[in-house]
Amino acid sequence: MGSQPDEPIIATKRQQVVTIHDVARAAGVTIGTVSKALNGQGNLREETRERIRATADRLGFRPNDLAQSLLRGRSFTVGLLTTDSYGRFSIPLMTGIEDTLSDAQILVFFCDAHDDVARERRYIDSLLAKHVDGIIVTARRTDARPAVNVGNTNIPVLYAYTQVVEPDALSILPDDAQGARLATEHLLSHGRRHIAQVSGPQYFESVQLRMEGMRHALNEHGLDLPEHRILLGPWREAWGYQAASILLDTDSQLDAIFCGSDQIARGVIDALRERGVRIPDDIAVVGFDNWGVIAQATRPALTTVDMNLHELGQYAGSRLLAMIAGKKEPGIVRLPCSLVIRDSCGVHSVRNTEETERRGENKDEE
Structure with a gap:
């Protein structure tokens, strides 16, 4: 005998969608009773309500979103x-x-x-x-x-x-001014008195508010923010590197730099380290954003303001x-920002070891 022909391919009928009518028939109740049971409405006995819900689950019933929207007006x-x-x-x-x-x-x-x-x-x-x-x-x-x-x-x-x-x-x-005050007050509380700010373009509202917040905190301690300690440029690591080099060449008293972003702060730290400046012993550095992929990878790890997004x-x-x-x-x-304390400001705190690392890991994934 010759080989048998291949079995014919028979298309199976697509499984029909289970309707509220199917649930009512299977549960032995009316459509209205099913609707009340599934929507938590009506004065039904709990036993009846649970029986109908169990039947709906067994049949794989899914409510019609469009119908639900029309019913609820949302x-x-x-x-x-x-x-x-x-x-x-x-x-x-x-x-x-x-x-x-x-x-x-x-x-x-x-x-x-x-x-x-x-x-x-x-x-x-x-x-x-x-x-x-x-x-x-x-x-x-x-x-x-x-x-x-x-x-x-x-x-x-x-x-x-x-x-x-x-x-x-x-x-x-986020409250940019409050975040800047928080960072500045932290530096002041640990003896820093000659603080510069390196940030992004002046036309950004966040830059203006962070500058105001820093100036306000300094004024409360009888200090000012001279113009030569305010350097504004692109939101780039290269700008942080350039700005730090300018500060080191023009300001021998400098003991802290507050940066408008973690990217800028990383460039600042690279420039300081290349010039033999000890961080944070000679100059402390604080960033802004708490961008985990940068803040935790920077050496030393970066103290920074978290906008709590x-x-x-x-x-x-x-x-x-x-x-x-x-x-x-x-x-x-x-809404208020918070300060995440790491090594770059010289005051590493164990308070941050759990919450900070959790946030940093989440942002690394982002």
Whole structure:
């Protein structure tokens, strides 16, 4: 006998979606009773409610999100619109937002506009078409940006790590001035009196606020911040290196440098070390950001200001939930920063060994 032909391939019928009608039939109750049981409504006996839920689980029933949205008048979705394509600031912020919103069973749509106005408008239109319950707008800098236009939809919009000038808007920002005061007061409390600041471009609001915060802390101790100790340039490691070299050539009294970012601080430390300056014995260094991949890898490990972006995101999520519920409190809210103490300032503290390392590891992953 010859070889048998291959068995014919028979396409299997796609498994049908289990409906509320199927659950009602299997449980021996009406559709209305199933709806009440699964939505926690009605005056049903607990035994009946649990039996219906068990039947729904056994059949693999999944509620129809669209139907639920129509029933409740909400989509239980939120848009997160960002221009921070690098993710340095938006990712820790986003995880905090999602921590809060996921507890409220809300799904977050992440939209990266890449600083493209047309692309941002398309994202906004798409989010509005999906009937999101709210929108959170964030960026890679805290300076003011144009407000998001949601037309006459009345969808609440919240700004986090960015701001708008409209008086009826809510913007949530880190307190840059408070963070700078915290760093400066720490250096002063450990005997440093000749402190310079190396930071980013002056047109950044964060640079101006950190300068004001440092100056305020120095003035409270009867000290000033002379112009030759303020060096502003790009947000780059190379600028930190260049600025530190300038300071060493012009200021023999210098005993501390407060940097506007961890990247700048790393360049500063490289320049000091190459010139034979002992850190922190001769000159202490403090950064800003607590970017774990830089702060913990720098030698010595970098003392730095943490903007607590994860916590800021959690707070933003809770405020958006309040706005969705109808509570509106516009204005600018600035949340406090914290100081993470490591070796570069000369006062390493065991208080940071657990919490600091946890934050640093999370940011390394980001």
